[in-house]
Amino acid sequence: MADTAGPVRPAGRPEKVPAAIRPGDTDDFLEGPRLTRISVWGLLLSLALALFIFLYWTAEPSRMTNTTTKFSKDAIERGQQYFALPTNPVTGATNTRGIGCARCHGNDAHGGDVPYTDSQTNTQVQGHAPDLTVVFNKYVLHPQMGYKTPRDYIMATIERGRTNNVLGNGDDMPTWGQLYGGPLTDQQINDIIDWLQTIQRPVSAASS
Numbered sequence: 001m002a003d004t005a006g007p008v009r010p011a012g013r014p015e016k017v018p019a020a021i022r023p024g025d026t027d028d029f030l031e032g033p034r035l036t037r038i039s040v041w042g043l044l045l046s047l048a049l050a051l052f053i054f055l056y057w058t059a060e061p062s063r064m065t066n067t068t069t070k071f072s073k074d075a076i077e078r079g080q081q082y083f084a085l086p087t088n089p090v091t092g093a094t095n096t097r098g099i100g101c102a103r104c105h106g107n108d109a110h111g112g113d114v115p116y117t118d119s120q121t122n123t124q125v126q127g128h129a130p131d132l133t134v135v136f137n138k139y140v141l142h143p144q145m146g147y148k149t150p151r152d153y154i155m156a157t158i159e160r161g162r163t164n165n166v167l168g169n170g171d172d173m174p175t176w177g178q179l180y181g182g183p184l185t186d187q188q189i190n191d192i193i194d195w196l197q198t199i200q201r202p203v204s205a206a207s208s
């Protein structure tokens with residue numbers, strides 16, 4: 001005779017039925033309260049998502065404008081700091097971003113004197129760095145061949161440097177762009193130009 005009794009379970013321990021083979025909920029329950037509960041939750045969450053997307057969408061244009069404005073403002077501020085000396089000559093404050101274009105062009109970029117030793121006569125001479133507050137308007141009036149905009153030419157001058165007399169005399173505009181062996185990244189040079197752009201004057205106002 002076949003053994004149909006199965007293993008004997010110790011008395012007092014109820015049989016545990018695995019979830020997968022327990023009887024399911026009745027159709028009345030599934031299609032009644034359960035369906036209603038799921039539908040209501042679905043509706044509420046869809047409404048919440050729709051509201052979220054709507055609010056995000058309405059706030060997005062002003063968020064983008066504000067972020068762009070903030071980025072430009074930060075760039076100009078950094079540019080001014082790069083331009084200045086590492087130590088403020090008046091207040092003595094430390095400027096950790098200071099690269100010191102001001103050393104030759106002056107703190108306000110109005111142009112400045114560059115004392116140097118003439119490599120041919122070996123005498124002390126006074127060079128001159130140009131006023132950068134008119135540089136944009138100057139190149140609007142005198143476009144440079146091969147450059148689409150004054151900014152392109154100014155960028156190229158800062159990246160490559162420029163000699164005004166005898167190369168290596170110490171009164172040259174040094175090379176700043178990393179592409180040409182200088183210390184500054186494109187971002188830093190762009191920040192400086194962004195700042196220069198905010199302080200431009202008509203060419204007639206040039207100090208030199």
Ligand code: HEC
Nearest residue numbers: 101104128129130135154157158162163164171172173192
């Ligand atoms: C060692 C002195 C010196 C330093 C430092 C210096 N420059 Fe110059 N810069 C010059 C001289 C000199 C010229 C003029 C070159 C020439 O004769 O065309 C010049 C020219 C320029 C010009 C072109 C101006 C024009 O009218 O065409 C720009 C722009 C400029 N410098 C920006 C900068 C920036 C930005 C920095 C800092 C990253 C800087 N310079 C640092 C000496 C200097």
